[in-house]
Amino acid sequence: MLSKGSVLLLLAHSTLGYRQPYEYLEALNTFGAAFSNPEGVFNGSVPSPLSPDVVGRIDAITTFVGQDLNAEFLFGLFYQDTLLASTTQLIGIPTGMTIQSAVVEPPVVAVSYISDMAYPTTNLTVPLQIDMFMAFDDDTMKVVSYDAILRRIDDLMAYTSPLLAPQIAKELNSTSTNVTELTILKTAVDVCAVSSLYCTGENQQYESQDACLDFMSALPFGESWQGGMNTGWCRYIHKNLVQYRPDVHCPHIGPTGGDMCRDRNYLDVTSTVPFNQTLLSYNSSYNSADMKGITDHGVQQLVKVQTESVSMTTVAFVSGSL
Ligand SMILES: *[C@@H]1O[C@H](CO)[C@@H](O)[C@H](O)[C@H]1NC(C)=O
Ligand SMILES: *[C@@H]1O[C@H](CO)[C@@H](O)[C@H](O)[C@H]1NC(C)=O
Ligand SMILES: *[C@@H]1O[C@H](CO)[C@@H](O)[C@H](O)[C@H]1NC(C)=O
Ligand SMILES: *[C@@H]1O[C@H](CO)[C@@H](O)[C@H](O)[C@H]1NC(C)=O
Ligand SMILES: *[C@@H]1O[C@H](CO)[C@@H](O)[C@H](O)[C@H]1NC(C)=O
Ligand SMILES: CC(=O)N[C@H]1CO[C@H](CO)[C@@H](O)[C@@H]1O
Numbered sequence: 001m002l003s004k005g006s007v008l009l010l011l012a013h014s015t016l017g018y019r020q021p022y023e024y025l026e027a028l029n030t031f032g033a034a035f036s037n038p039e040g041v042f043n044g045s046v047p048s049p050l051s052p053d054v055v056g057r058i059d060a061i062t063t064f065v066g067q068d069l070n071a072e073f074l075f076g077l078f079y080q081d082t083l084l085a086s087t088t089q090l091i092g093i094p095t096g097m098t099i100q101s102a103v104v105e106p107p108v109v110a111v112s113y114i115s116d117m118a119y120p121t122t123n124l125t126v127p128l129q130i131d132m133f134m135a136f137d138d139d140t141m142k143v144v145s146y147d148a149i150l151r152r153i154d155d156l157m158a159y160t161s162p163l164l165a166p167q168i169a170k171e172l173n174s175t176s177t178n179v180t181e182l183t184i185l186k187t188a189v190d191v192c193a194v195s196s197l198y199c200t201g202e203n204q205q206y207e208s209q210d211a212c213l214d215f216m217s218a219l220p221f222g223e224s225w226q227g228g229m230n231t232g233w234c235r236y237i238h239k240n241l242v243q244y245r246p247d248v249h250c251p252h253i254g255p256t257g258g259d260m261c262r263d264r265n266y267l268d269v270t271s272t273v274p275f276n277q278t279l280l281s282y283n284s285s286y287n288s289a290d291m292k293g294i295t296d297h298g299v300q301q302l303v304k305v306q307t308e309s310v311s312m313t314t315v316a317f318v319s320g321s322l
Helices: 021-035 038-042 067-074 153-171 179-198 209-218 232-242 246-253 266-271 296-303
Strands: 007-010 050-058 063-065 093-105 108-119 124-137 142-151 315-318
Touching (some): 021 108, 038 067, 050 067, 124 153, 142 153, 179 246
Parallel strands (some): 050 142
Antiparallel strands (some): 007 315, 050 063, 108 124
16 A cells, blocks of 8 residues: 555656657558558668567467567568469458557557458458557657457458368369368469479478478368468468578478467467557556546546556656655
């Protein structure tokens, strides 16, 4: 319990201070524009909005550490290899990004984007809502932490799969009208095509093309939230990254799934906080000047946040006076 006269002490971070709110909004727009132009980011014509030490997490997939892996996932994932570029893909290509909601609370921004995902072979464009907590390097305004949730990813897949399936059947000369079967077939064909082309020599994963098709056809596609688990869906996601670094990504589409497409423990996943830069911002509004006139009880309620990890930006109570 706080005694009367307790002082709310706010330990300051040793940075120069935060940017103006509009600068965070600009950074959100920059990120949105980059996400909508993956090819440009990947070929270097659009500067990457990511800080070199970025750590990102996408709930339906997993955590990515460092600029290379994050760039591959956020941008490279959508930049199709010529091998598959003209075929129907289960993952759309972002073609536009708008902000539906945003809160700027330096150093953290919470944002909900609507990304227009295009499926060119079917002329389909479907919105995907992406909720993110983001923190920026305040010198460069590049993303240093992001925690992304693909909102309604299950609904999106349920909506698009039957619309894509007839075109997939046509491309694969299949007479099936069963969406599940076609999805598994498409996953197997694409993963194995990528594996044969890129995963050779030391990076070889399967004994033969047939061995690959057999393995992939028997593997459950999985639920859409299992994009980081031992599923066909996980390998389907990772197949797009193989083109960039076969040595890193081939194991992810192979039988073992490497360190990406594997069993994961729900409790571990949920309790791990992988970020280097905090996504907590409770110091920024509640400074001691703001607290004037608020009762001790009120202050306690405001800062009674249970946090998972305590970083330098922390709130502490000191009894007595300073
Ligand atoms: C890079 O990507 C942009 C955007 O799609 C494109 O306009 C440009 O031609 C590409 N440049 C190179 C060198 O491939
Ligand atoms: C997509 O639109 C183009 C141009 O309108 C049309 O030629 C093509 O047939 C359409 N494709 C499908 C699969 O609907
Ligand atoms: C589908 O059939 C066409 C025409 O016979 C052929 O050119 C194409 O290679 C076949 N595609 C596949 C994936 O088997
Ligand atoms: C589609 O195929 C799956 C897997 O073979 C099967 O479990 C399911 O019953 C089929 N659905 C329909 C509607 O036939
Ligand atoms: C926390 O709040 C104090 C008091 O307003 C302020 O001096 C300090 O700069 C803040 N720390 C951060 C990291 O914003
Ligand atoms: C600079 C720094 O602290 N990098 C760390 C960021 O977090 C990842 C794991 O989440 C570490 O592997 C890095 O060393």
